[in-house]
Amino acid sequence: MMNWISKNNILVVGLGLMGGSVAKGLRRLGFHIEAIDKRQSAIDYAVENGIIDKGYAYPDETAIRKADVMIFALYPEVFKEWVAEQQHLFKYGLLITDVTGVKNCIVYDIQAMLRDDVEYIPAHPMAGREVYGVENADDGIFRGANFIVAPTEKNTPEGIEWCKGLGKILGFRKISVLTPAEHDRMIGFVSQLTHVIAVSLMTCNDNTHLVDYTGDSFRDLTRIASINEDMWSELFLLNKEYLLQHMDSFIREMSQFRDLLAADDREGLKDKMRLSTERHSYFLAKK
């Protein structure tokens, strides 16, 4: 009953880069995909390019009523409002999942308000590109990437397995299960802190005259410095507690390194570098 074959009608809500990429991957697998996005241009593009079968620039009642599965790719706050307003239309037994990059602040709220017969299994497909919009949708970004399922005690084992199945059929390299809090702490470090660093490196002084001199290391560190300010400011604010902890720990560490350098403490600098090399070897081994 929870298997993927029986869930034919999939409705994607929010057709940006992630919603579009998920739609593209699922349609390629033979599912019937409809989508709702307030931008008519996104819908038109997706239909013309075979990313979805059909789409609506408004919450179409028929489309919502017939969906067996709904996948939300909206900003967190909009996601909550949308569910609150439209859930009276949901099919009995509907399965919901999402692609939202923060979990703690939405998962419990949505599960608390949701109809008893509908299950929301939180997920975060950890993939992305530096570009935005359904025009850049690409289900190839899932290959080699991580898919996180972040259930609560309200979720059923069957729902969790079903959601892991979504990650599998979309081609993710690894599927993990974390609590919402574990997810948010992790994502604060590996994704949000790295974006803060890239932004700070671009904004700490006017470096544009250095464009001719940048090598691989600078380009690597700033690849993510072109940043969608609406999405990321919301994600940062919604994960503020963990992100502040990580930023404080990073700033403290870098200040320590600074003081070692100021004090000409060559051995102290080398100790830090050795630890860095040692830890990095774990990541290299897993690549």
Place this chain on the structure above:
Amino acid sequence: MMNWISKNNILVVGLGLMGGSVAKGLRRLGFHIEAIDKRQSAIDYAVENGIIDKGYAYPDETAIRKADVMIFALYPEVFKEWVAEQQHLFKYGLLITDVTGVKNCIVYDIQAMLRDDVEYIPAHPMAGREVYGVENADDGIFRGANFIVAPTEKNTPEGIEWCKGLGKILGFRKISVLTPAEHDRMIGFVSQLTHVIAVSLMTCNDNTHLVDYTGDSFRDLTRIASINEDMWSELFLLNKEYLLQHMDSFIREMSQFRDLLAADDREGLKDKMRLSTERHSYFLAKK
């Protein structure tokens, strides 16, 4: 007289990754390449793999006397000592250049002590890999990279042109001329600061349990976190003044970002992100 055809005998001193890569590129172009490195194993490897014609694990007098050009790829302090000890053997009119990643602290010292008939034109081929040693030598790393010539008022226009020619024949994308101070300030930002950031990200907490969850952004930011602690601690200490300025400016900027987040200042965060995206566009345009 200063052209590359007439300078047949090239002696590379220091046969690590950079010395080896330069040797490989020049030998491919038909020059006779000899090398000196204290590790016999590096010499053996380079001869067996056609990277050099001949090599010595000691300062061979004949090899030094016959060189028309010497290229130094030693640690800064060792470079200075080597020139002081061996320059009585240098051929009349010898041209010297180097690959050293810091300039201010060595260029003036070496030029001041150097015989009047010998010209040292400082250079920094801004290329590298995360691996070390002549065993990883690869002149392909020069393609697309920047070659910096960092002359002083002691250098001749002919010497500077000759050195720019080295960058050209090795296949660098762009050749620039900067003063030693401009070079060191620039390199402190685009290369050294980025390495400090990568190291601090690895050392700020034990993140190895996150190995399963890292995406592209974390991998990009830590690609340079495997770091040769002897070389980089020396480079950092020799460029301490500029690097501390850059670190202080980066830490100040990130602390500002932190305070905006702590104060829920969404517009302030967005302003930083917009500035980052705008500046990054210059770098993207130049890629």
